Amino acid sequence: MHDLRIRVRGQVQGVGFRPFVWQIAREAGAAGEVLNDPEGVLIHIRLAVPDTFLAALRDRAPPLARIDAIEISEHQFDFPPQDFLISASRGRGSETRVTPDAATCPSCAAEIRDPLERRFGYAFTNCTHCGPRFTILTGLPYDRGQTTMARFPLCSDCRAEYDDPADRRFHAQPVACPACGPRLWLEEAGAEIPGNPIDLAVSRLEAGQILAVKGLGGFHLACDARSGDAISELRRRKRRPAKPLAVMATLEMIARHSRLSPAEVSLLSDPAAPIVLLTKAGEPLPDRLAPGLGVIGWMLPYTPLHHLLIDAFGGPLVMTSGNLSGEPQVIGNEEARQKLSGFADAFLMHDRDIARRLDDSVERVCPSGPMVLRRGRGRVPGTLPLPAGFESTQQILAFGGQMKSAICLVKNGQAMLSHHLGDLDDALTQEEYGKALADCAALFDHDPTIGACDLHPDYVSTREAERSGMPLVRVQHHHAHLASCLGDALWPMNGGPVAGIILDGTGYGSDGTVWGGEVLLGDYRGFERIAHLRPAPLPGGDAANVEPWRNAVMRLDQAGLADWGGEIFPSRSLETIRAAAAAGFNAPLSSSAGRLFDAVAALLGLYPDRQSYEGEAAMRLEAMADEAAPPLPFGAELGVIEPAPMIAAVFHGLRDGVPPERLAGGFQSGLACAFAGVAREAVVSGRARAVALSGGCFQNPVLLGAVLAELKGISVLVHARVPANDGGLAFGQALIAAAESN
Known part of the structure; x- marks a missing residue:
């Protein structure tokens, strides 16, 4: 027999890991104990065949577990163990990680749809494989008393499940049922409306109304995603004229309106249940969902409440953050009544408190693979x-x-x-x-x-x-x-220098100017700026971030096309901003690639006046681009990448009747060629070992794909x-x- 001490580190608490160990230990005929402590899971075990047990420990872990390390040493028992037990947690503090919230698992989803189950239609069904974690946590260690479920004592049936190591609800801290758990209701003007809250909510959604729906990390504002009128009313009330709206639906519904790859299906179906940006295809939905864009952000229902709501409604629902413009998402019931009453006709409420705000994660599948655009619910605190x-x-x-x-x-x-x-x-x-x-x-x-x-x-x-x-x-x-x-x-600390192509909006440069389009040669310890876009003034400072025409005028002037500015922006006071730029008054120099995107968008007639949200012009330019268009020319000399030839090509292209889509694509592929050429030379010459791509512009798959194509054969590091x-x-x-x- 072998007596072992086994330490398991990683995401191993609150995921059903101890009952899993109990199960495989019993299969192995082992004796001993398993427990939680501040460092993770600790196993003291006596068994005959360690290799079989250890293989099961690694290969059969619960779906939400993430094992970082398994450390094995000899152990001496004070008394010979007779059985294998799940022991009480020991110690205080946190050396292990907290599990993120996880979307409803298939077993719980089946339960809420089965009339023979006691949790049929129950909006707060969960088990160790799914449900809220981080959004209900108030302290560590993670047990029911340290969550917002503390006020809901378990009934005898739930207690039996909670105490049974063979049950999938063993020590599932949010476990509940209609007899003992949180409740759901629909209210209008602060008064609860009698009746089934899901049915009441659906009848209002079908009538074109807007609902505030309490979820895991905050409230959503929901309406019929197929109704242009309902979407327009939501935009009017929220004063959100064009920023894209996220949509929730089943996978079958999503497939009717989007192009879906296997990788995108996998990402949608991940326990994190992120919003995934998908290309529009099939049956069209109102353009008001994402005006002028080629993608819509979709997510699957990720709580039983959402499953029940989508099932009963039978179609996709807008699910956008419930908040005042620019403010954090609303999480409290009274806060929602105060702040969202001007937006929502009714509220789908419940009485399980939200411990912390968490926006939905936003992700997409890019030419390099899946990429996180916004970390939120389901990913944090992983x-x-x-x-x-x-x-x-x-x-x-x-x-x-x-x-x-x-x-x-x-x-x-x-x-x-x-x-x-x-x-x-x-x-x-x-x-x-x-x-x-x-x-x-x-x-x-x-x-x-x-x-x-x-x-x-x-x-x-x-x-x-x-x-x-x-x-x-x-x-x-x-x-x-x-x-x-x-x-x-996971580039090693001593992995050597790389050529970093960094394209974003603006950042404070080490030389006191505003950067945003650079090639850096460096590593974790330092860098050298070996190339950058030719700087242009940002007339009006922050105003240039929201008014693309300002950037267009500066780039036209640099290209010797000042007269064209007067033709395409006749109502603007061009001489005023030119004078400010010449005097250096509130017009900092910037090499920003993001502002160059804005300039080209304005020249092509996209948002020449004012953007209603950050990145709007660049996203429209991405959607417009013909990816097969040949690259427009950029100049390069002494480490300065010159966009003036590209600006001139846009001017002549429009005069010659070249479709704007071709010019939009040519700009992005030309930008890719210019920067990739510098980075490739750094690798070929031996100064860099690889190329790294970072900055918000690389969330654009058109640009990312073009750069990757230009760097074929070179080791390229990208975000995931x-x-x-x-x-x-x-x-x-x-x-x-x-x-x-x-």
Whole structure:
């Protein structure tokens, strides 16, 4: 017989791991115990054939488990064990990870649809393989008393399931049923409406009304996705004229309106149940869902409530965040009544509290594979392994950027990149950001000794870092993008330099100018800027970020086509912004690729006036592009990539009747050629070992595909689990701080 101590590290608590161990131990005829402690799962076991047990431990783990390591050593029992037991948790603190919320599993989905089951039609059905985790957690260790389910005592039937190791609800902390758990109701004007809440909600949706629906991480605003009138009314009430709206539906419904690949089906069906951007195809839905775009964001129902609602409605539903414009998503019942009453005709409510706000994750399948665009529900607080060389990294807190803010905690060779917190220009988002810092520190028992932040002195996140009192590593914005991509691809700390193509909106450059279109040669420890777009003024400063015509005029002037600006923007005061740019008054120089996208979009007639949301013009340009168009020319000299020849080609193309779609595609492929050429030369010459692609522009699959095609035969690192946009900055900052401290 062999007496062993087995330590299992990773995402192994709250996922049914102990009953799984109990089951395979009984199959092996073993004796001993399994328990949770602050480091994960601990097994003390006496058995005859260890290899069989260990193979089962690795290969048959529960669906939500993520094993990082299995450590085995000899063990000495005080007394010979007679049976195999699940013992009580021991110790305090958090050295292991918290499991993200998981979409309803097939077994629970079948239960709520089976009239013979006691949970038939019950909107809060779950088990160890699915249901809420992070959104109901109030403290550690993860047990019912430390969740918002604490106020719902288990009935005798649920208690029997909870206590039975052979039951899939063994120690499922949110377990409940109609007799003992949360309840659902529909209300109007603060008054509950008698009747079946799902049926009542469906009748209002069918009548074209807008409902506020309480989900896992906050409220959604829902309406019929097939009704142009309902969508228009939702946009009018929310003052959201064009920003895309997410849609929830079954897989069969989605297939009627979208082009679906096996990879996209797999992504939709993941336990995280993210919003997935899918190409429009088949039966058309109202263009008002995503005006001018070629994709719609779809998600499957991910709670029993959503399953019941979609089943009863029989069609796709808009499910967009319930919030005032620019503010965080609403999570409380009273908060919803106060803030969403001007949007919603009725409220589908329940009485299980939401412990923390979590927006839906947004993802897409790109030419490089699946890519996370926004980390949220289902992905957070899942951790990211650190690359080789970072094993001994001390605890670090990275504060992220200003836009798409997120924080990152490093501990025990893992990084916890937080959920999307929003843009820190908004006061309420700043408040949420502060709460997230405190919340994550408490939940993960995090005591950092080093902080990392952006170089920009006026970022709210930078000021927060300075208030922390920790020693700070100040990281250049685009270096953080580069390191974020390296870390996502698990590039080793000593893996050597790479050529990083960094294309985004704007970031504070080390030379005091605004960067956004660079080729960096470097690694985690440092970088050299070896090429960049020719800078152009941003007349009006922040105004140039929302008014594409301003960028178009500056690029026309640089191309010697100033007269054309007057022709296509006749109502604009061009001389005023030209004078400001010439004087350097509120017109910082910028190499931003994002603003170049805006300029070309304006020249092609897309949003020449004002964008209603960030990236609108660039997304329309992506949707317009003919991907087969030949590249438009860019110049290059002494590390400066010159867009003037491309601007001139757009001018002549429009004069000669070339379709705008061809010019949109030619611009993006030309941009790809220009930057990929510099990066390829760095690899071929031996200065770089690979190419890394980062920055928000690489969420555009047209551009990404064109760059990958130009770099064929070269090792290319791309984002997958970490957003390429500013939502990934904190991860890169943390890695750079770790590299500096090693």
